[in-house]
Amino acid sequence: DAKTTQPPSMDCAEGRAANLPCNHSTISGNEYVYWYRQIHSQGPQYIIHGLKNNETNEMASLIITEDRKSSTLILPHATLRDTAVYYCIVRLLSNSGYALNFGKGTSLLVTP
């Protein structure tokens, strides 16, 4: 699986958009970009994933650059409950025998 690089920490004011970047310059054509988050002392929570098109769901938007070497997770209106560690993971979609390899992620602090 391709390696990802994320900033170790970010701050965001409550109500503002949180934009979390991820670099994955060695991504291959059939690898997807996944985003998970982990709130303190809980298991990781799936947020969103995508291949090359931008994706949006009720939690967030995922913007993937045209060359697919980087992506941005957008939380449109951050709340205090969005404070968590956010992990960007690149891997093949096929699931049956493949775990996710977590990097260090970005610790997002949403402030009042």
Place this chain on the structure above:
Amino acid sequence: GAVVSQHPSWVICKSGTSVKIECRSLDFQATTMFWYRQFPKQSLMLMATSNEGSKATYEQGVEKDKFLINHASLTLSTLTVTSAHPEDSSFYICSAPGTSNSPLHFGNGTRLTVT
């Protein structure tokens, strides 16, 4: 959506005893489940892959005789930490894939403290 239930959420045990952690897929079947360990302020590290009907596969450096995994059915995998030591104190998390195209779903973890 798919839910993975993990039990207990926390446990305290004495050195030398064994602790069993259960991981259940509540509304789907999982032939494969994954067990992770997370030390404070560190990321999740994959320990082993649990396979229904066959032996678990362990990551390098994980002692299979110490961390016993049993995938008893299509909805249940258990991790038993045998002869626990204080250095085994950690946050243990299980996960399972849902449908063939869905991402992994995670349990809420088990905080193990060995005294």
